[in-house]
Amino acid sequence: MKAPSLAKIEGVYSVAPETADSWRDAHGKAPFVRGPYEKMYQQKPWTIRQYAGFEGALETNAFFKRALSQGQTGLSVAFDLPTHLGFDSDHDLAAADVGRTGVAIDSVEDMAVLFDGIDLGNVSVSMTMNGAVLPIMACFIVAAEEQGVAPDKLSGTIQNDILKEYIARNTYIHSPDFSMGVVSDVVAYCSAHMPRFNSMSISGYHFQEAGASPELELALTMANARAYLTHFQQQGIDLEFVAKRLSFFFGLGMSFYKEVAKLRAARFLWSELLDEFSIRSENAKRLKMHCQTSGVSLTESSPLNNIVRTTIEAMAGVFGGTQSLHTNSYDEAISLPSDQASKVALETQFILQHETGIGDVVDPWGGSYMMESATQSMIEYVRTMQKNIETEGGVLALVASGQLTTFIHRQALQTAMDEEALNKKIVGKNCYQSPTSSPQHQRVIASDKTLLQQSKKLAQLKLKRDDGAVKRALQALQAAARSKQNLMPFTIDAIRVRATVGECIKALTDEASRYLKPEYIESAPFCTHLDADIVKRYQTLSSQLDRPLRFLIAKVGLDGHDRGAKVIVSLLRDLGIEVDYLPIFASIDDIIQQDAMCPYDGIGLSILSGAHIHFITQITQKIRTDCPIFVGGVIPTSDKNTLEKIGVEVVFTAKHSLNDIAISLYDTLVVATKI
Numbered sequence: 001m002k003a004p005s006l007a008k009i010e011g012v013y014s015v016a017p018e019t020a021d022s023w024r025d026a027h028g029k030a031p032f033v034r035g036p037y038e039k040m041y042q043q044k045p046w047t048i049r050q051y052a053g054f055e056g057a058l059e060t061n062a063f064f065k066r067a068l069s070q071g072q073t074g075l076s077v078a079f080d081l082p083t084h085l086g087f088d089s090d091h092d093l094a095a096a097d098v099g100r101t102g103v104a105i106d107s108v109e110d111m112a113v114l115f116d117g118i119d120l121g122n123v124s125v126s127m128t129m130n131g132a133v134l135p136i137m138a139c140f141i142v143a144a145e146e147q148g149v150a151p152d153k154l155s156g157t158i159q160n161d162i163l164k165e166y167i168a169r170n171t172y173i174h175s176p177d178f179s180m181g182v183v184s185d186v187v188a189y190c191s192a193h194m195p196r197f198n199s200m201s202i203s204g205y206h207f208q209e210a211g212a213s214p215e216l217e218l219a220l221t222m223a224n225a226r227a228y229l230t231h232f233q234q235q236g237i238d239l240e241f242v243a244k245r246l247s248f249f250f251g252l253g254m255s256f257y258k259e260v261a262k263l264r265a266a267r268f269l270w271s272e273l274l275d276e277f278s279i280r281s282e283n284a285k286r287l288k289m290h291c292q293t294s295g296v297s298l299t300e301s302s303p304l305n306n307i308v309r310t311t312i313e314a315m316a317g318v319f320g321g322t323q324s325l326h327t328n329s330y331d332e333a334i335s336l337p338s339d340q341a342s343k344v345a346l347e348t349q350f351i352l353q354h355e356t357g358i359g360d361v362v363d364p365w366g367g368s369y370m371m372e373s374a375t376q377s378m379i380e381y382v383r384t385m386q387k388n389i390e391t392e393g394g395v396l397a398l399v400a401s402g403q404l405t406t407f408i409h410r411q412a413l414q415t416a417m418d419e420e421a422l423n424k425k426i427v428g429k430n431c432y433q434s435p436t437s438s439p440q441h442q443r444v445i446a447s448d449k450t451l452l453q454q455s456k457k458l459a460q461l462k463l464k465r466d467d468g469a470v471k472r473a474l475q476a477l478q479a480a481a482r483s484k485q486n487l488m489p490f491t492i493d494a495i496r497v498r499a500t501v502g503e504c505i506k507a508l509t510d511e512a513s514r515y516l517k518p519e520y521i522e523s524a525p526f527c528t529h530l531d532a533d534i535v536k537r538y539q540t541l542s543s544q545l546d547r548p549l550r551f552l553i554a555k556v557g558l559d560g561h562d563r564g565a566k567v568i569v570s571l572l573r574d575l576g577i578e579v580d581y582l583p584i585f586a587s588i589d590d591i592i593q594q595d596a597m598c599p600y601d602g603i604g605l606s607i608l609s610g611a612h613i614h615f616i617t618q619i620t621q622k623i624r625t626d627c628p629i630f631v632g633g634v635i636p637t638s639d640k641n642t643l644e645k646i647g648v649e650v651v652f653t654a655k656h657s658l659n660d661i662a663i664s665l666y667d668t669l670v671v672a673t674k675i
């Protein structure tokens, strides 16, 4: 399948804007190009909703309370990877990742601590949860109930968008088929019992982070939205009612005009889509969105420059009319946000809201020929992509075959090549470089301590609870899955009697097993962008060995951010190296076994979760001593030396160009192969 191109002549969008007259339309009226509400921020400023979570519920609760007291207006929970994948903290596969990239939630007891002292009837809470959505929603509902807040009083959003997990984010558990049933169970339950709660946040953000352009991000998001509506209709769900509580989530990258146009076009397309489904409710047609500034646009070098990037991206969100916004912290290319960087990110939004007057004008770009034309270009791109997707069998077929993932991967490869060839300039990364100045304060996650605490709490929970009641509730949940009933009430029953998140997911995976999606990695002509000399040296080395070089690339642990790892696989293949790529969620033992079958010339591990020291310590203890180990990912400078002492040959981070990587690998391989 081919992507259409965004019609453009020398930087000026050339599509005659049908929407050009829309600037004369009243704001807050279908098709909502100019914004979902008449007075927009004049009536209510956007919600400042910073995504956060780390270590245990107690630590994250303290962070939330601080943020609210500083003026943040909504909460957004980041869960750790074991919780996303439905493993309790004391599960073998969870050990490295507990509390690292989010908060560890094993049971309703943790959820109660997370919101202790926070009135759930008053503060709206967004939860980024997809794979383990059933037990996490159940924990939230039961924790609120025990706080005295009934489900119908709860406001907030559950992400509950599984399609984008298969396409880009990788925290899915079951097969797409089973998971679509779970999505509709949550949607149906929320619409019946939680009228103030948004039952989905249909997400494009992760597509852009994985490599998609803003227009591809929008096209895939709208294609998924259509697939969900079709699915709900087939399930007999009343679309008129549920569509009001389907919200959206977009990324904000550095293509300023395109980002504003994307948000305007999104509202038009959603309104048009609901017309197609004969939905009459104006409120449902009003697309409401959360936006987050881009993580991949942040550079490791000169990190304070990231404040400028984030501000510009945030402004695109505000000009585009977002309802809720997260601004990234300047140190995120290096580590999880420090307190200092989180504070700057939060206060960036205060400055925008209180000092600039940026929200005083509704849709300030409306009527600009360029912006109306860019909006129209986006709309047409999405319509063409939708036709292409349908011709190829529809979203569900393309998700199952991995083709949509490949589509994004191709754009990621192109971006990597454009940056290498300086067609795309990134200040401090491929031009205007200066010596890296690390941020002064980096957040250190006490993962081992959190693991111990969580394990202790789980043991105590299991001592206190009524095991018989737990067993019966889990059996009922499993039976409901077998007979295809709505699983939400059964999960709530199980959580109420203190079944854990992991136990609920285990009951379901015994019925619908864990799933691993197919992976394809495209080739790309990287060598044309590298120094000719280095390409030649690889060829010579291979001829001297009289065999191709062999490499293993793997992601270890539960971290599914695979954009960088896949780019490296394509790069090495183009250099003539035979590369094996292990499916995500590999263990160190998987890697050792793979190497034992036919030893590699080098092994590269990609780790973005912060668990690098844990995994590298394990692999260097178990692997043969003459195997060079390379690491890539989000690695704080202070950990680089530690990794090299443990035995890593080279640590690669976002600041390395592909040419740097090719040269460093070559130098090590020459020594390792004893040529």
Ligand code: 3CP
Residues within 6 Å of the ligand: 037, 038, 039, 040, 041, 042, 043, 044, 047, 049, 051, 074, 075, 076, 124, 126, 127, 128, 155, 156, 157, 196, 198, 201, 205, 206, 247, 248, 249, 288, 289, 290, 292, 323, 324
């Ligand atoms: C708002 N309201 C208004 C106006 N503005 N009424 C009149 N005029 C206005 N100008 C009303 C709304 O209709 C609504 O009322 C109420 O005020 C609240 O406003 P809202 O716009 O619904 O705002 P909010 O509650 O903040 O909800 C925003 C959306 C929600 C709808 C976008 O889905 C949301 O908060 N999403 C956040 C998702 C999120 O945080 N995701 C994090 C992803 P009613 O209640 O009566 O309707 S983080 C992922 C990071 C990457 C990763 O995955 O790893």
